[in-house]
Every structure is written in C-alpha cells, then in structure tokens.
Amino acid sequence: MRGDLTNPVPEVNEHSQEEVLLNQWAEQDYAFGFVSDIEQDIVPKGLNEEVIRWISARKEEPSWLLDWRLKAYRHWLSMPTPEWAHLEIPAIDFQDISYYAAPKAAAKLNSLDELDPEIKSTYDKLGIPLEEQLILAGVAVDAVLDSVSVVTTYKEKLAEKGIIFCSFSEAVREHPDLVRKHLGKVVPYTDNYYAALNSAVFSDGSFVYIPQGVRCPMELSTYFRINAAGTGQFERTLIVADDDAYVSYLEGCTAPKRDENQLHAAVVELVAMNRSEIRYATVQNWYPGDAQGIGGIYNFVTKRGLCQGLASKISWTQVETGSAITWKYPSVVLMGDRSTGEFYSVALAARAQQADTGTKMIHIGKNTTSRIVSKGISAGRGQNAYRGLVKVRETATNARNYSQCDSLLMGDRCGAHTYPYFEINCPDAQVEHEATTSKIEEDLLYYCQQRGLPTEEAIALIVNGYAKEVLDKLPMEFAVEARKLLAISLEGSVG
Amino acid sequence: MLEIIDLHASVDDKPILKGLNLQIRPGEVHAIMGPNGSGKSTLSHVLAGRPGYDVRGSVRFNGQDLLDLAPEERAWAGLFLAFQYPVEIPGVSNTNFMRSALNQVRSHRGLPALEAGDFLKIMREKAGLVQLDPSFLSRPVNLGFSGGEKKRNEIFQMAMLDPQLAILDETDSGLDIDALRIVAEGVRKLRREDNSFLVITHYQRLLDHLRPDIVHVLMDGKIVRTGNDTLALELEEKGYDWLKAELA
Numbered sequence: 001m002r003g004d005l006t007n008p009v010p011e012v013n014e015h016s017q018e019e020v021l022l023n024q025w026a027e028q029d030y031a032f033g034f035v036s037d038i039e040q041d042i043v044p045k046g047l048n049e050e051v052i053r054w055i056s057a058r059k060e061e062p063s064w065l066l067d068w069r070l071k072a073y074r075h076w077l078s079m080p081t082p083e084w085a086h087l088e089i090p091a092i093d094f095q096d097i098s099y100y101a102a103p104k105a106a107a108k109l110n111s112l113d114e115l116d117p118e119i120k121s122t123y124d125k126l127g128i129p130l131e132e133q134l135i136l137a138g139v140a141v142d143a144v145l146d147s148v149s150v151v152t153t154y155k156e157k158l159a160e161k162g163i164i165f166c167s168f169s170e171a172v173r174e175h176p177d178l179v180r181k182h183l184g185k186v187v188p189y190t191d192n193y194y195a196a197l198n199s200a201v202f203s204d205g206s207f208v209y210i211p212q213g214v215r216c217p218m219e220l221s222t223y224f225r226i227n228a229a230g231t232g233q234f235e236r237t238l239i240v241a242d243d244d245a246y247v248s249y250l251e252g253c254t255a256p257k258r259d260e261n262q263l264h265a266a267v268v269e270l271v272a273m274n275r276s277e278i279r280y281a282t283v284q285n286w287y288p289g290d291a292q293g294i295g296g297i298y299n300f301v302t303k304r305g306l307c308q309g310l311a312s313k314i315s316w317t318q319v320e321t322g323s324a325i326t327w328k329y330p331s332v333v334l335m336g337d338r339s340t341g342e343f344y345s346v347a348l349a350a351r352a353q354q355a356d357t358g359t360k361m362i363h364i365g366k367n368t369t370s371r372i373v374s375k376g377i378s379a380g381r382g383q384n385a386y387r388g389l390v391k392v393r394e395t396a397t398n399a400r401n402y403s404q405c406d407s408l409l410m411g412d413r414c415g416a417h418t419y420p421y422f423e424i425n426c427p428d429a430q431v432e433h434e435a436t437t438s439k440i441e442e443d444l445l446y447y448c449q450q451r452g453l454p455t456e457e458a459i460a461l462i463v464n465g466y467a468k469e470v471l472d473k474l475p476m477e478f479a480v481e482a483r484k485l486l487a488i489s490l491e492g493s494v495g
Numbered sequence: 496m497l498e499i500i501d502l503h504a505s506v507d508d509k510p511i512l513k514g515l516n517l518q519i520r521p522g523e524v525h526a527i528m529g530p531n532g533s534g535k536s537t538l539s540h541v542l543a544g545r546p547g548y549d550v551r552g553s554v555r556f557n558g559q560d561l562l563d564l565a566p567e568e569r570a571w572a573g574l575f576l577a578f579q580y581p582v583e584i585p586g587v588s589n590t591n592f593m594r595s596a597l598n599q600v601r602s603h604r605g606l607p608a609l610e611a612g613d614f615l616k617i618m619r620e621k622a623g624l625v626q627l628d629p630s631f632l633s634r635p636v637n638l639g640f641s642g643g644e645k646k647r648n649e650i651f652q653m654a655m656l657d658p659q660l661a662i663l664d665e666t667d668s669g670l671d672i673d674a675l676r677i678v679a680e681g682v683r684k685l686r687r688e689d690n691s692f693l694v695i696t697h698y699q700r701l702l703d704h705l706r707p708d709i710v711h712v713l714m715d716g717k718i719v720r721t722g723n724d725t726l727a728l729e730l731e732e733k734g735y736d737w738l739k740a741e742l743a
Contacts, residue, residue, distance in 0.1 A: 446545050447582045451596040451652065452570035452603070461595060465586025465635065 042231065043100040049073065052200055055100050059169050059203075062176060065183075072189035072199030079193045085327055085356035086385040086417050089298070090261070097263060099201045101231040154218070164209040165220055168236055171207035178209055182240055186269040186306045186333070194265040194327075195302040198234045202267065205235035210245035210276070219475050224253040224266075232263040239269070241276035243309065248279040250478055253286050253322065259295045261324060266301045274309030274336070279317070281474050282330075283482050286322035288489070291380065293352030296324025303330035307339035307365075315342035316359070317473040319482040321489040324353060329387065331360035334368035334396070341370040344470040346482075348489055349382030349414065358388035358419075363396035363429070372403040375467045378414035379490055385417040392429040399429045407437040408466050410459070410490070460487035496521050496691055497561075497660055502552035503716075504534075504541045511537045513716035515552075519660065522688045526702055526727060527695045529713035530735045535695045536579060538713070539664040543576040544569050557659070570596075571603035573659030577649035577666050584636040589648070592636045593618060593655050600656055621654040625681040643674040650681045661685075662693045667701040679704030699731035712738060 043054060052073055056066040081089075158165050164175060171179050189199035206222045224235060241247055253264075264286060270278050280303075289296025299322070305314035316330035326349075332341025343359035361370035370390065378384040384407065392399045407416035418435050440462055448458035464471065464483050471479050497519040504512040511534045519525055529535050541548050544566035554561040556572060564572065584592065598608045609617070622629060625647045637645050646666050653661050663682070667675055679701060682692065694705060702710070702724060710727045712720040714735070719742055720726065730738070 441582075442546065444582050444584065446566060447578065448584075448592075448596075449566035450543050450570055450576050450578075451592070451656065452567050452600040453596055454565075454567050454599070457595065457599070461587055461592070462584065465584055468586035 041100075041102045042098050045098045046095045047073075047097070047099060047201065051099055055201060055203065058100065059172070061172055064180060065172060068184065068189070069200050072196050073201075075190055076193065076196035076200055079196060082193050082327075085387070086383065086419070087325055087327060087354050087356050089325060089327075092263060092298070094197075098231045099234070100203055102203075158216070158218075161214050161217070162211040163214060163216055164207065166207055168202075168205040168207050168238070171238070175207070175209070178240065179207065179238065182238055182269065182271055184269075186271060186304050187267050187302050192302060194300040195267050198236060198265045198267045198302070201232075202234045202236040205237040205266070206239075206251075207237070208239040208247060208249060210241045210247045212242040213244045214242075215245070216247040219248050219250055221250045221252070224251060232265065234264075235266045237266070237268045238271075239278055239280070240271045241273060241278050241312075243274040243276060245273070245276040247277075248281070248475065250281040250283070250475065252283045252478075252481075261289075261296060261298055263298045263300070264323075266303075268301070268303040268330075270303075270305035270314055272305065272307050272309060272312035272314050272336075272339075275311045276309060277313040277315075278305060279315045280305070280330070281317040281478065282319065283474075283478060283485065284318065284320045284322050284326070285485055285489075287324075288322050288351055288353050289324040291351045293324065293381075296353070297322065299323035299326045299328065301326075301328040303328060304360075305330075305332045305341070307332060307334050307336050307341060307368075309336045309339070310365075311338040311340075312336050313340040313342075315340075315344070315473070317344040317470065318346070318357075319467075319470070319474070319485065320345070320347040320355060320357060321485050323355075326353075326355040326357055328357050329359055331362070332370065333362045333364065334370065334399075335364045336368075337365040338367045339365055340368070343370075343372045343374070343388075344473045345374045346377070346467040346470045346486070347374070347384055347386075348377040348379070348486065349384040350377075350379040350489055352381045354383045356385040356387055358386045360389040360391070361401060363390075363392040363399040363401070363426075365396060367398045368396055369399070370401045372401070372405070373469055374403075374405045375470055376405070376407040376416055377410070377463060377466070377486075377490070378407065378416045379410040381413050383415045383417070385419060387419040387421075389421040389423070390431055391423040392426045392431070394425045396426050397428055399426060399431075401429070401431045403431075403433045405433075405435045406466070407435075408463070409437065409439045456487070456491055459490060463487070463490060496557060497693075498553075498555045500553040502538075502541070502550070502554060504537055504548045504550045506537075506548060508549075511716055512541065515713075515717055517711065517718060519691050519693060521659075521691060522686075523709065524686070524692045524694065524705055524707045526705070526707035526710045526724075527693065527713050527718075528697065528710065528727060528730055533713045534716045535713055536664055539576055539662045539693075539695055542569075542662060543574065567599070570656070570658075571600055573604075575653050575656055575658035575661045577646075577653055577661065577663045579664040579666075579668065581637050581645045581649055583638045583640075585638055587636055589632045589634060589636050590615075590618065593652065596652075597655055618655065622651055624654050624684055625650045626677050627651050642669040643671065646670055646678060647674065647681075650678050654681065654685055658690065660691050660693065662695070664695050665697065666694075667696050667698060672700075675700060676704065699727055702727050714739070714742070 043051060052069050056069060187195050189196045208220060210216050239249060272278050286297035286299055307314055314332045320326055330343060334341050341361050347355045347357050349355045359372055372388055374386045376384040376386055386405045390401045405418050409416055416437055420433055422431060424431060445458050463486055471482055474482055499515060499517040502512050502515040527535055541550055550562055559572060594614055618632060622632060627647050637648060666678060682705060707724055710722055710724055711718045
C-alpha cells in the first residue's frame, strides 16, 4: 500500500510574532522509528479466501471461526469505503498488503528467557520493561509484534484469581466457549468497512476475562508494535468483566519509520456485566509520517464497549499522538439501567497528520449517564476533527450527558473541526455540550519565557496543562509517559 | 548593573521610546513615574524582551548586551519583570510552574536542581513573605485569582527566582491599601546590597513604603527629570503639568 499524502503547502502570509516564534522549532525525529532485524514469517501480499483459510489454519482455529472470518470477508467485499470523515485518505490497494507477519522463532514461550533477544531488545528500545521492574510495578503485559502475541507476563499470578489474560489466539484454543460467546457481539462484522476487514483477517491481540466479584489487582497492558514492511496489523481485543468485576487496561503502540503507509485496522470489544467496571486507556504513538506527509500509519480502529449489566461502567481514555491518519470513535452502548459511559481524549495532529476521532454514547437503559471530554491539539499542517454522537433512545428515561470539546491551535496552517451530533428521543434527557477553540497566545509564551522557560518547555507546559483533565485519568506511570510523548510530538511540529 | 544608552523603541513605526538613558547600580531602588502613554510599560517590556518592538540603542546588563538575548536568557541572567497584567495558565499549578522555572534558572546559574523537599520549603517560605495562602500554590497559575492576588503572586515568583534586577510594572495598580502594604513589605524584605529594583508607578503610595533612592520622570519616551524621593512628592502634589510647562 503506497498512498501519497502530500498536500500542497498553503501560502503563508505575514507571520505574526507568535508564528515566527513557533516556526523557529527544528524538526524533531520520531524516536521509535527503528526496524528490528527479526526473521519473519510473512504471507505473500494479497487478500482472498485462500489467504484467510491460510491464516486460520496457521492458527489452528476451529471451523466456526473460519466460517465467521469468511462471512466477514464476503460482507466486506460488498461494502464501500467510508468517505464521511474529515480526512483525505488516499486509495488503499488491499491487494498490496501482507495480512500476516510473525517472528519465525515465536513458538509458544514458557518464560521471558526464551524470547528472541532481538525481539526483547525491540521492546527494551521502546522502554517497555517486560520483566522485573514491570512485575514490581504491578503491570501485566502482553506484547504483540506485527501479527502475533509474543509474550504475556504475569499470567500465573492472575490465574490464581481466575483472571484470564492471554493472546487472542491462545484464548481461541484454551477458552473457545468464552470467545465464541462474545466475539462480534459488540462490534459485528457488518458494523463498518474496517471492522469487516479486521474480522476477516485479524491475527492476534489480547483477551481478558475477569470472573465474578474479582477486582483485577494490577494494570493489564498490551504493547503493539508493527515491525515488518508491507504488512498491515489487524489485532482484535476482547475484554469481558463479569458481575462485580473491575479491570484497568492500557495499550501502547509504535511502529518503524517508513516511507510507505501501513494500515492498522483493529477492533476492540468490551463487555461489562452487572456492576462491573472496565477502564481502557490507549497511548497511541504509531509512526506519524514526516512533515511532508510521507509515510506513517493509517490508524482505522473500531472500539466499542457494551454496558450490558445494571450499574456497569466503561471508561475510555485515549492519548492519540501518532499515525498519519486516525479514524476512531471509542463508544459505549449504555444498555443496563444506571450504567455509565466515559470518553476522555487528547488527540494531537501535528506535521501533516490528520485525525477524525471522537465517540458515540448510545443511551438505551434508564438513568444512564455519559461524559465526554475531548481535547484536540492541532499544529504544523495537522487537521484535527472531533466527531461525537450522543443518542438517547425512547427507552432511556432520565438520561444525562455532558460533553466538552476543546481545540487548541498552534500556528496558522493547521485546522480544528468539531462535529457534535445529538439524537434525543426521550423528552426528559439532560444533554449539555460545551466547546471552545483557543490559540497559544504570544503573551502566554512570553510570560513563561520571562520566568526562564525556553519556548519548547513553555509549550510543553501549556499543552500539558490544557490536557490535564484527560491525562489525570491515566494510571500514574503512563501519565508521565503520555506527558513526555505530547511534548516530544509537538517539538519541531510547528513550522 | 544596568546601563541604558540612547534607547529607542517603536511599534508599527510609531516611536514610543525616543532616546532614553538610565543607569542602575547594585543595591539601588529606582522609581519611574510619568503620565499615561509616556512609555513606562514599553520600557519594561523592551528590557524583558517581549517580541513586537523595533528596538535601537544599547542596553548592558552586568556586562552583557541585553538586547541580544532571548526573553528566557534575560531571565537566566537575573532579570525579572512583575507584569502589570499577569496571564493565566490553565491546568498548570503554581507549584509546577515555579519548579520548572526555578530549575531552569538555577541550571543556567550553575546550581543543581532542587530536591522536592527543599523546593517545597523555599516555596512556603517565599509565599509567607507576601502572605500568599498555601492553597494558591496548588491552584493553576493566576486562574481565578483576584487582581490583588495576581500581583502578590508576581512578587512571590520574584522572591522564588531571586533576580538581580526586578522591574515592577505598576504592581501597585488595582491594589487596596492592605495589599499594597503586603506587596511593599515583601519587596523591602528582598532588598540586598547586590540586587536592584526598577519600580514603575503612577502613585506616591507605593514609594512611601519603598523609599526609592532615585526617582525619574518619563515623558514622551525620554527621562526628563531625575531626583530623589522629594521629586515624587512634588509630582504627587502638583501633577505633571508644571513639569511640562517648565520643560517647554
């Protein structure tokens, strides 16, 4: 897949002092752009039923799953590509993508010592401590390299509580009933174009099950890494929290610097039973492409949670700094009475990045509540759109929603757009929406500089302050990482 | 410490400072008074390095060419401006702001970053100097502060950063009598033999507390009269018109 994202640079008229100041930044390199030299098992490029059968056979899947994949594939063939977002997406040649890549040595591992040193060094470079310090920190990690899950730490400890945290492939083998019961129930393969594609070709991802009454004692975490060239990544994650269960889950994503565009089309499904709570956080830092818009990941993701049970709660937090194009709307279906859905988002579009992201809150049960806090940051030639739907069905008496959508602009060549949609079919619904757009004022920068802060540190401070409400929702150690990531992503991006 | 020779500054080709000369030695407190529009605030911002001015002339600060330096470099060199209109920074606590600023300034003065405990101790001590309630330290910088609280916060920041030359740009405007006394007390306690103050003001009240060594009158972009604190009293009594008449 080789899309060309180059947009003509708009004519820049007279720069204000602020622009001159902001434009002085030098181009900062993406820090995670290395390629690991790992022997790969890659299926030849192209997509057809044979490829799907090959993937399914490779993963030793039961026939019901192969059938489901094939149905999804046939449905996908009948669908048009979605064109409604505020995005310029170059035509994607789906026959020019390899749909499966795996490190050759990635047989089932019993311990971290068996991990290919090159893979381990990949994760070390990413600053992902797979070992002791992580265990000490109480974080359990699943690492997905290209199409397969490489290692899952801390499994035994979780198993004592009956918690299942494993790769999706393993879940299909070891817990087929659970997977079959929930797979595609929240995001059916008919849902949208990229969800259908994912359902046909998904390779791996994480699976989590928290049994009744269990509070998961540690953060669960998956790191996704695209390494192989010419491949797409299509992971699938399913998290089920049974009655009175609690889990907090975090995913991080990076990819090498390449001039080609690579497709990442994931699906995440969450199911929350009675009085259970799922917190799902994403720190997305896929390679964003360069300042001219060459290269970068197309991040087309479907994430949805179902608050199936009474008084259940699902909370999405996302920090989206990477990817050339982001198309993603983590949503909550509030089916159970008194259930709660939350969406906290920081989305950054710098360089030539494009983001169209937001949420859907679908109120069905009685006394349901949702809260949306979106903080967009546009810099360079970035285009950032918030798109959010609040839907209150006839059945959802006494529904409440609060939405706040803020946009911050840096420089005069970027864009911020807000598309709020409301479909209110119940007369007693209380729906509030607030939106603001602001620029980093020259006077604010000057004030910080007068106190001794250099421009870049001043901007990092101001932006982190702006995004604070969302960053505060992340687990502490990841909040620190996200703050640094925001600062790094903005360095050199305004110009 | 500061030597200004023939300083000119204009905005959009409109001249504001028109050949200003001023010399400040260590340990001195200078006051600049003058009618509205005479260029008092412009002088403070030109010295602090605010962008947007077309500047000519020479300003030497401890031997360095001040006009060559970026605003943050001037801060590192020991220049501080207490703003007439301090800005608000949402989501950034006073504590966080001051820690970042102080560690920057310290590192450029060859001092190690402060341990968290030491930093907090200094911060509480300096907040006490201007009777700033400790709850303000965890609040976002200036957000929702009253006019007087913002001005006290400026003096608090000044105390934290321990500048060699502090410029107070109409710090007294908008302050009631009690706040004025607190601010003036704070400044007085920070006076040493090796630091200096340039106090820009309309009113005698602040000068009653600060007792400046030298008083200048700025009119139409130039210093037209320099004297001791009796000059300030004279201006308070007679206004600026007599001076204008005398100069004409």
